[in-house]
Amino acid sequence: MNDSKRLEVGAGFVRLDAAMADDLSVVNSARVSFAQESLEMSQKEVGLIRFLMRERHGTPFEHNAFRFHVKCPIFVAREWFRHRIGSFNEFSARYSEMPNEFYVPEPADVRTQTGKPGAYTFEPVNEKLAAETVEMIRSSSEKAYEVYAHLVERGVAKELARVVLPVGMFTQFYWTVNARSLMNFLSLRTHDTAQKDIREYANAVLELARPVMPITFDAWEDCGRQTP
Amino acid sequence: MNDSKRLEVGAGFVRLDAAMADDLSVVNSARVSFAQESLEMSQKEVGLIRFLMRERHGTPFEHNAFRFHVKCPIFVAREWFRHRIGSFNEFSARYSEMPNEFYVPEPADVRTQTGKPGAYTFEPVNEKLAAETVEMIRSSSEKAYEVYAHLVERGVAKELARVVLPVGMFTQFYWTVNARSLMNFLSLRTHDTAQKDIREYANAVLELARPVMPITFDAWEDCGRQTP
Amino acid sequence: MNDSKRLEVGAGFVRLDAAMADDLSVVNSARVSFAQESLEMSQKEVGLIRFLMRERHGTPFEHNAFRFHVKCPIFVAREWFRHRIGSFNEFSARYSEMPNEFYVPEPADVRTQTGKPGAYTFEPVNEKLAAETVEMIRSSSEKAYEVYAHLVERGVAKELARVVLPVGMFTQFYWTVNARSLMNFLSLRTHDTAQKDIREYANAVLELARPVMPITFDAWEDCGRQTP
């Protein structure tokens, strides 16, 4: 474990467990088209990466891998797992007792939603409603967990008792993904229209991945964060 | 909508919305290896399908598609969505208010778990605990829903209010999958070691798919339900 | 076999063998987000498809399938098979003797290449060179086939004898693909920068698929043929 590569996100975290990735691998998997190889990044190599990104020649960005260990609420994980190009292994609430950890928003995060699908905007609510919401979420989740713990203690199978647990419960998983699929994830999940909560995780993922392939992620930014 | 192709599973359902599938397509996509084509199923074609299944030549089973519409609890959907070869679109609790529908087990379904990971067995519990469990699950889910409904009514964004909702809440989704990936799903999810709840859905899927490709599914049974 | 759905492309063809696809399936797999369903296409449904395409919400375009039967030269098939989201079964030159059919360009197709990678342009050559090229390609391919046929006749394994056959030899395959992956294929392979030969096959694919999902393909055109 390399804890220097771990970022806290609320009560969860994103940890970069391992990577096989550098900008040069993008260059060399592209250059095999010409039976050529570069030994180091120079201005020409930077230009090639920017060209590939701009023209959306995506395959050379696939020859690398990032392995992340993530702890986040189930409702965040559910959006994450929709990304099919990559590998997941997750905590099992069939095999293990879920720990008593659930998502509670900060008062400043309590928001109201206006607008239509595809064009929602979110506004903060007044302090009183914010405080009440925080309290109700905490209290409701605690009560649900008590029921769960009680049922498990009485001998009810964990896989059945869990049905009362809220989607705010924390889960954890390993996720392995290549840079092209990662940029697709980041394009969608760092975007304004993504839910604030997964956006914070996606930003942490980006912060950890970016130094590993700096030229690639710069090019991605400069192309408006489009998936190559 | 073809409601004759809909099976109820508890308070949920599986509906076969459309299919492009027949046994002959398996034969002809295999026979293209020889630039040959069959116009109908005879004993020789049956034999070919059985050979392909037995030898795990899987690709000819991919040239078809089944589109299902499913309503099931979130904890079942979460297992379902782990199957990456296929397409999903799901109800959005960010865009829509979740209806007040949640999973409550039958008393006979309340079970205890014994054994080790990989070799669990489940036994029924006594009547009193069964009744209590049913009641606690119902009551806990109802209370959580009340909190959700209250928060939504007060103006809290649906995407935030939902965090208190239990994983027993019903969701719905479209799922499109080819027969090879479908058999992989069925191998794992109709198996004894699968959770009873997803097993019931998987059995419904099988009941709907089987008549569409009868020779294929017979061969699959006879090969011990292994993925081709 | 439905030969009305077959288009000749040079000495090859594209045949739409079957489809489970219509515009309404796009609408309804998107509408499941709201637990809603449309029974027919009206202006509102058209608008939804155009919105999905424009905003690149791609998943609702996946709940359908097209099964094509294609005959084309190996060098075209090699580009085709790079598209990983889809299913292929191909003629086997290990199992079957390859027929004596190979690609010969029309004189008007003989071209010269100028410019740099990523910005090539092609110009016709003079009549004499065009005629010579056609003749040399024909003659070289014929001679190679004679060697192949001779070796096979002498008893050399087909899988070994084939190594002399040119990439212009015709092969055939079944290809099953959903509309999202199909539009990705068409975006790349109907594009100016694609090789003329695969472009002609891609145009035939488009001509066969388009009437099956007319609103979808209109929206795709209007969005500059970008992959949703």
Added chain:
Amino acid sequence: MNDSKRLEVGAGFVRLDAAMADDLSVVNSARVSFAQESLEMSQKEVGLIRFLMRERHGTPFEHNAFRFHVKCPIFVAREWFRHRIGSFNEFSARYSEMPNEFYVPEPADVRTQTGKPGAYTFEPVNEKLAAETVEMIRSSSEKAYEVYAHLVERGVAKELARVVLPVGMFTQFYWTVNARSLMNFLSLRTHDTAQKDIREYANAVLELARPVMPITFDAWEDCGRQTP
């Protein structure tokens, strides 16, 4: 480039360019089910890997990556590229002039094929036929290359001139793949029924990958080389 990780296969090669892989990553991505982690491989960890392999719990084998650089004949590459779970970038005969390198069998490799599809066997041929075959393959390939070189020299576009080149021509590519997909490739391509030529490449891939995850590949052997 790490040439110590390069194996020659005939006139081609397999080179392990990079890996993010070890047995411990399999253990830890499986153990996340229990929110547990192992810091090193002991007997218990070995047992877990063997259990996962035997029971075909395949996902924990996906959290790693191997990047290979391969040079092989086109007819071998064509079989290789059928494996869709992985990433490829290949030499482009549209952009670059193909070098004059083609496959010629050793006399001892010249074989005849007997039996039926699915149960072929191969026998050596007599010395005279073997020698003649080698000579005819060499000569036919040389002549085809001369036509190609002549057309390119005259100004015909490389993408067109290449149609005369035999499938025995050497190409090269980068291939990145996880251990689960790699074992699927190896199951099929090191098998007796695979063509001898790709079998030799698959054996080289195995020889390079095996020391990186020795427990995993031992377990795979002991389970009859089945895909987990």
